[in-house]
Amino acid sequence: MKIGIDRIAFATSNQFVDMAELAHARHEDPNKYLIGIGQKKMAVIPPTQDIVTMAASAANKVLGPEERAHLGMILFATESAIDNSKSAAAPLIRLLDLNPHVRVAELKQACYTGTAGLQLAKGQVALHPDQIVLVIAADIARYGLKTPGEPTQGGGAVAMTVKATPRILALEDDAAVVTKDIMDFWRPFGCDAAFVDGKYSTKVYLDFLADTFTHYQEMNGRTVDDFAALLFHLPFTKLGLKGLRQLIADADLKIGARLAQQFEAAREYGSQVGNLYTGSLYLSLISLLENSTTLRAGERIGLYSYGSGAEGEFYSGILQPGFAAQFTTRPTGQALASRKQVSVQEYEKLYDAAVHGPAESALSADDDPADFIFTGVHNHIRQYEQRGN
Numbered sequence: 001m002k003i004g005i006d007r008i009a010f011a012t013s014n015q016f017v018d019m020a021e022l023a024h025a026r027h028e029d030p031n032k033y034l035i036g037i038g039q040k041k042m043a044v045i046p047p048t049q050d051i052v053t054m055a056a057s058a059a060n061k062v063l064g065p066e067e068r069a070h071l072g073m074i075l076f077a078t079e080s081a082i083d084n085s086k087s088a089a090a091p092l093i094r095l096l097d098l099n100p101h102v103r104v105a106e107l108k109q110a111c112y113t114g115t116a117g118l119q120l121a122k123g124q125v126a127l128h129p130d131q132i133v134l135v136i137a138a139d140i141a142r143y144g145l146k147t148p149g150e151p152t153q154g155g156g157a158v159a160m161t162v163k164a165t166p167r168i169l170a171l172e173d174d175a176a177v178v179t180k181d182i183m184d185f186w187r188p189f190g191c192d193a194a195f196v197d198g199k200y201s202t203k204v205y206l207d208f209l210a211d212t213f214t215h216y217q218e219m220n221g222r223t224v225d226d227f228a229a230l231l232f233h234l235p236f237t238k239l240g241l242k243g244l245r246q247l248i249a250d251a252d253l254k255i256g257a258r259l260a261q262q263f264e265a266a267r268e269y270g271s272q273v274g275n276l277y278t279g280s281l282y283l284s285l286i287s288l289l290e291n292s293t294t295l296r297a298g299e300r301i302g303l304y305s306y307g308s309g310a311e312g313e314f315y316s317g318i319l320q321p322g323f324a325a326q327f328t329t330r331p332t333g334q335a336l337a338s339r340k341q342v343s344v345q346e347y348e349k350l351y352d353a354a355v356h357g358p359a360e361s362a363l364s365a366d367d368d369p370a371d372f373i374f375t376g377v378h379n380h381i382r383q384y385e386q387r388g389n
């Protein structure tokens with residue numbers, strides 16, 4: 001039985017900061033951010049958006065009548081949890097008016113768990129072929145202002161439905177995984193921004209790529225020639241480019257050039273959003289499917305997932321007949337193009353205004369056109385509303 005991604009959608013805020021402007025404000029050469037890091041724009045997440053609101057917006061795009069009728073489980077991958085106890089999936093039941101007879105849980109292992117969600121969903125569907133699983137990967141990537149990590153922030157949510165006979169990508173059975181106890185990036189309780197050993201984290205990312213790809217090849221004898229495209233977790237797009245160069249170092253020049261061309265299509269949206277931790281690899285999949293003109297059904301895509309702390313996985317999937325139909329209008333590209341630009345000063349103000357912890361607050365959402373809004377905290381309870389209801 002083929003099992004995999006049937007529908008996929010992305011949501012983020014309606015505003016961004018330009019990376020050349022941010023570089024000027026930080027007294028850096030703009031090319032450091034544009035070329036050296038590989039980022040053109042960075043999503044700025046206002047206080048009225050969080051993982052729940054962005055997840056609701058993304059999930060709303062993939063849940064039609066069939067998905068709602070067969071929904072058996074929601075797996076919410078995030079490292080931007082809004083509560084120590086309650087899963088961020090639970091508010092989605094009310095906000096999206098879902099059938100409550102559904103299993104929900106939140107998953108954590110840094111940026112890796114979007115992939116954990118997909119693989120667990122695949123197991124669930126193998127046991128219950130009539131069920132559809134909703135996998136959410138939502139985060140807000142936050143480092144300190146004026147730190148080296150600052151230009152690698154961003155945020156957003158990817159929603160994917162996983163089912164039998166999927167219409168986009170059937171997952172293959174030979175995932176290669178590695179996990180080690182490593183301190184490259186972490187966020188202790190009480191800290192709203194991550195601590196990171198930046199250079200070391202990029203080394204571990206590339207080492208885990210070498211480890212998992214070698215293990216994947218040992219299982220099935222495939223080489224890079226067997227892939228139509230290779231996708232990477234993109235904390236910043238230059239690191240994915242380094243990963244690609246590592247994998248194609250010994251490949252035939254023509255194959256290397258073809259994979260490099262697909263990588264440009266795959267990194268476009270990441271370069272306009274920034275890191276969204278758990279969802280970054282899957283935003284790259286959307287970017288590839290909307291922006292590549294040469295992919296064909298039956299071709300194999302390789303995916304490298306990485307989460308600090310640290311876990312890596314290389315796995316693959318086969319594009320399914322009719323996969324392109326969901327991407328012809330380029331919905332994510334259009335949404336990104338309609339965002340408004342904010343100045344560096346406005347971005348800094350919004351960064352400082354983010355609500356963390358249980359303090360009482362009431363937020364004005366006049367400037368936020370999203371359908372789902374975080375309106376503040378009352379009696380230690382986060383308040384959400386759906387516009388129009």
Ligand code: HMG
Nearest residue numbers: 029031032035036110111148149198199201202235307308
């Ligand atoms: P930095 O140390 O300020 O930057 O921050 P740099 O000095 O290394 O420069 C970056 C690149 O720009 C270099 O290229 C420079 O040469 C180049 P490279 O040598 O790497 O090829 N450069 C220029 N290029 C063109 N024109 C110029 C110019 N100037 C310089 N004028 C760092 C970089 C990654 C350390 C920082 O951004 C950071 O700490 N980021 C956060 C950590 C991160 O994203 N790590 C990625 C791996 S870990 C991961 O993926 C997991 C994660 O997503 C979290 C999770 O799992 O939950 C982060």
